[in-house]
Amino acid sequence: MKKLSWILAVVTLLASGGYVLVYVYRWEWHRAQLVGILFLGALVGMSTALVLRRLNRLEAARSHPRAGQVPDPLQRLRAAPVESPPFRWLRPQDLNRTHIFIPVLLGGGVLVSGLAWLIERLAGASARAGVEEELAASLRDIAFPDEPLVPSRAEALAGPATSGDPAVRLLLGPPAAGGTR
């Protein structure tokens, strides 16, 4: 019965589709419209029946698995989806895709940060050495003289101190300049 229904539906579909063309060919537009509606109805009905039949088959296969069709654990394990390999974005066929952008950007950021850290350290070290040398030179200019600025008590008692440095003599006053007390 079901087969007969399918045969009738197919025959109706083919006949109505053919007659649409025939009536259009004959300029019989009203007949073409009527048969066209029949064609559309048959088409929709057959499409619906096909979809429903497929759904019924799926439902039956889910609810009543066939005997002897239960897979053993090994088959189920092998049928299970395998874990995706890591770093899939590094596969050669994926290198020209967009999703390579973010990992490359992150890796590039790390590399650039390391390079910047290295440059900063080198620059800091070289700058510190130069600055210290310059500071040392400046301090050397204003360093205390090797000789004491004032004569010791013994030197004062022994006689007027003499100094080759005029600034020291000015600082020591007349005794250092060779004058009498």
Place this chain on the structure above:
Amino acid sequence: MRRPLVWLALAVLTAVGVLLLRAELMTVEVDAPEGSFTDVVVAANVKQEDDPEAVREEMTRGLVSTCRLLVNADVVAESFLTVEPGVFAFRLRPGLDEFERRELRGCLTDARVQHLLVDVLHLQTVTPADGVDARDR
């Protein structure tokens, strides 16, 4: 290998069908010669229970009035005749070209009027060049 051939055959069939339909359905305006006319003979059949004879001519006249508008032609006055029961003849001026004759035949045989089935028995355009004096007809 077989499936592409089937699809190719279907595509060729569709293309040929579309071209044939286009050739048959195209309408080209052809100027009718002066004095030309078209004679039409139709057989009408009314699918109605009560007294089809009384309404057959009336329904056929209505259908002819509708269809002659499609081809832009006039029914010659007093030319609508009952040849025999259920068979009617009429004349259209100006004469119809090939494309208009197809359209008129389709319109008359189409299911435009409920319960009325018309079959075109004769459809011919006569021009003065055919050697017939059209004005006397």
